[in-house]
Amino acid sequence: MKPQFVDILAPAGSRAMMEAAVFAGANSVYLGVTGFNARRTAANFEVDELPEAVAFCHARGVKVNVALNTVLYDDELPDLAEVVRAVAKSGADAAIVQDLAVARLVRQIAPGLALHASTQMSVTDLAGAKALAAQGFSRVILARELTADEIREITAHCGIETEIFVHGAHCMCVSGQCYMSAFYGGRSGNRGACAGPCRLPYTAEGKTDALLGLKDLSLMDHLPEIRDMGVACVKIEGRLRTPEYVAAAVDSARRALANEPYDRAMLEKAFSRSGFTAGFYENHYLTGEMFGHRTEEDGSATKAALPALRELYRRERQSVPVKLALEMLPDRLALTVSDDIRSLTLSCPVVYEEAKNDITPALQRSLAKTGGTPFFAEEITCKILPSKFCPLSAVNELRRDALAALLEQRSAITPQEVRDIAPEPITRAMPRIPKLRARFASVRQLTAEAASMLSAWTLPLREAGQVPEEYRAKTVLALPRALFDDKMVAAALETAWRFGFRRFEAQSICGVGLIRQTLPEAEISGGFGLNITNTLSAKEYAGQRLASLTLSPELTLAQANAISAEVPLGLIVYGHMPVMLVRACPMRNVMDCAVCKQQGSLADRKGMVLTVECSGSGPAGAREIYNPVPLWLGDRMQEVGTDFATLYFTRESAQEVQQVLKAFMQNEPCEGNFTRGLYYKGVS
Structure with missing residues (x-):
């Protein structure tokens, strides 16, 4: 039996990197257009450079995927529409997108351009991949955090192509669910400007280490197995790296897929952070062995290896x-x-x-x-x-x-069909007085007095059995932000339905898909993890019959207030924001799970303490890392113009919940340290 073809997809952060990828043997490249991709600090390509880049690649049998994988604001959508037209006219093969507004524009303007769902969409389960297939996506780029068995299950049953990262940098956080760079320095990872604060040193239990930094990923040894799973595309991360790095990774992948030996030592020298890891894929991500950082020795090894690496792409490869x-x-x-x-x-x-x-x-x-x-x-x-x-x-x-x-x-450009469409009118929302909602970590925080102040509240799905019957009608049950075990969560949904719960919240397309698949009649709300930052995206989710939507915390108040949709829209106005969602536990660097009690803390360089909470060490488990100081808009509520505003409670006692609620009802300032988040300064 002839082995299945697997697309080796290489990063092209610049023209030199693109040529290195092609000459080394890549089947496809992915590149970004200046201003609208998740690697804004790469050299990237101007719109007028796209036709030449596509012509160069197509002449050599190499496909071009264009990354348009950031979230956008309303005032950026007209420019994005022009970029979509330019991408289609260049003859590029696919668009990689995170924002459903971008997907909507691609479908309307360039229906022949394939839609690939970015890893920024946080797809960790089969339900999410199926939901994207139903929306016209032809490929889903799965989260890096998945095990081999999870990848195999999704690939076998989702009905569209799957793509996985097999080499390069590992984000500590599930892609698309990280707000640390935005809250720490105003640079949004969801908009391609991540400053990498997770790579800085943190202290826990008196020990200092790069507790949030992972070694680079490398699955080269597993590529034949990945091919046999039916994965369509293996992706190399690294648009911020060098031509030498790209050539080394492509050459290694090509050899590994051909069952030939590759030079792992040379691959490490090209770039690594204390070596490589396959911890997620091999299902040993809770051992602490995945953590590492870039050392001076790593840098010296890379510098010494450059002349040899350049030989991998010095000549045109005859392919x-x-x-x-x-x-x-x-x-x-x-x-x-x-x-x-x-x-x-x-x-x-x-x-x-x-x-x-x-x-x-x-x-x-x-x-x-x-x-x-x-x-x-x-x-x-x-x-x-x-x-x-x-x-x-x-x-x-x-x-x-x-x-x-x-x-x-072969270099002649074959443009995709481009349709002339009238810009969709964006009607500015009328000023609104928000109704107060709350999110509780536990039903123990919800008292009768608190319930009387709120129009609705959210509780974790796991709390369903503890909610008093009189509270159930106003309760929205929230799915876990990370969905790694569909069967377990689906069973919990069915149990909650039998208890009489009818309202549920999803933080990703995975949650939306799983609720709809399990409970077709349920009411679904969209959480902040959907990263809704513009009106078209809000309309897309409203069109999927979501009952309400919480907007992204990376908006300014002015931007959020201007968004309109056919369903209620809200913002988080209080709480220790979850800035990272991780599967590999940073606390394993300093303690064993047996003594952790599913809680921990990390101190940054300024002594600020980030709380770490764990939902369990099993396959469905994940860790949330919270901002050190709470968001507070209690004295600015008159400036919040969304339909509802949510107080996000985490570790507060029932008494503290009461105090915060009363302060918000009376428009009082915060008594301790607090942040206004990004609602006034915005992000880059």
């Missing part, structure tokens, strides 16, 4: 098969060269001499010399005139001209 047919006509030579879809013939006059021997072998050797081009001779045929000899210099020149002409034909 495109062609057939060459030479015919000696009475007064000229004719050469036909053809690839899989096109054929062309060139000829030149020639004066023959008498030949003593069969010249066919010499002609074949001459035609096989395709070095310096992307072509290799898959088949060579020669139709000669008996006893005639032609100068090999003429054959060589004809071969060069024919291959150059074929390359030019």
